[in-house]
Structure formats: C-alpha cells, structure tokens
Amino acid sequence: MVNRILVGAHYGLKDWIIQRATAIIMAVYTVIFLVVIAAVGPDSFDAWRGIFANGFMKFATFLFFVSVFYHAWIGIRDIWMDYIKPDALRLLMMIATAAVLVGYAGWAVQILWRM
C-alpha cells in the first residue's frame, strides 16, 4: 500500500538510490579513514591535523560529511514517517531535521577549511 500523506514530492526510487550511493561512499571512507589512522597513529596534534590538511583527505572527508547528511536526511525522514502520525508535527520534525542538517553541512565546511 502506497501511503502518500505529507511527504516531499521527490521521493521513492530516487531517494532509495541516493541512500545506497551515500552508504557506499561512507563505507569506503570508513575503511580509508581506519587505514590512515592505523598507519599514522595520530597521538600528537600535528599528526592529527596533518591528516585533514592533506588535500585528498580533506576532499574525502568533506564528501563523507555530505553523504552522512544526505543519508541521514532520508533515513530520519523515513523514521518520522513511520512513527509520527499528526501531519503538522510530522512536517515540523522534517523541517527541523532538514534545517539542522543543512546547518551541519556549513559547519563541516568551516571545520575543514578554517582549521
């Protein structure tokens, strides 16, 4: 049964694919990150900072964050759709979720490029 009560216009297969694509990106980054950590063993500030000063890791980390936020948007929205029945509250939670995640994306840029 397809239940189309108060959801965005662009959902369904497209979101399903994006959730999988972001999952793959995050999984690959997780492996890269663990390998880098194991190789560098960042005990000092300089070693730790050096990881994210590296151009490739900076880009990969940013890509990871964008994936987390988009993936979380789809996942959390699905959870609201399952459990929150009153339309107004459901819409409010979706807007709050999206707002917070967009904010995090800006914050992540700031962390990575102003460090």
Add this chain to the structure above:
Amino acid sequence: MAEMAIKKKRPKNLDLPTIRLPLPGILSILHRVSGAAIFLLLPVLLWLLQSSLASPEAFAGVKGIIGHPLARIVLFGLIWFYMHHFCAGIRYLLLDVDKGVGLEAARRSSKIVFAVSIALTLIIGAKVLW
C-alpha cells in the same frame, strides 16, 4: 483516507511472550536505533572534530574529555553503533543485489555482522579510548 482501507479484520497474535525476535530482526531494529543515535550525536562529533583541529591546547582538551569515564562509555557505545550500522548496512546492500537472501544465509550473515562489528568495536575502542 488511506488508513480506512487497512483497518479491516486481520488475524492478530497478541500472545507476546510466545513471539521471539530472531537475530536478523534484532540486527534490523539495531540498525534503525544506531542510525538515529548517530544522527542525534552529530553535533557532539562535529564539535569534537572542530576542537581537536583548532589548536594544540584544544586537542589536549579533547583528549581529556575522551579520557573521562562517562565520555568513554558514551563513545564506546557510539563506536559500536557505528560499526553495527556500517556492517549491517553492507549486509543490506548485499541483500539489495540478491546476495544471501535465503533464510539460512540471512541468519548466518547476521551472525557475521554481530561478530565483526563487536570485534571492530573492541579493537578501535581499545586503541582510541584507552
């Protein structure tokens, strides 16, 4: 409304003590719980990352926070949640491409997910938190 149509008579089994959630079911609910928990802790994680990269003093401060017993418990739980979500997520991706779909295979792969995610959590937790 759409709800009306599905509120017809359907068989119910409310004898709850006789219902047992099999391992793949536990894996599934933990996948949702872990995804939600990581989402809720995102601001804390971003703040920790920001501080750890800001200055040598702030880096030392983050190390101190991570060393606190309460923070250790929370972060240990978070590492486990992440590793569970990561391993269970890969299992779902494989199921999506029709790998391991049978009942026996699904049971076996959920055991692997628990074993691997707990092992990774212990290794990473020991490395990072102690």
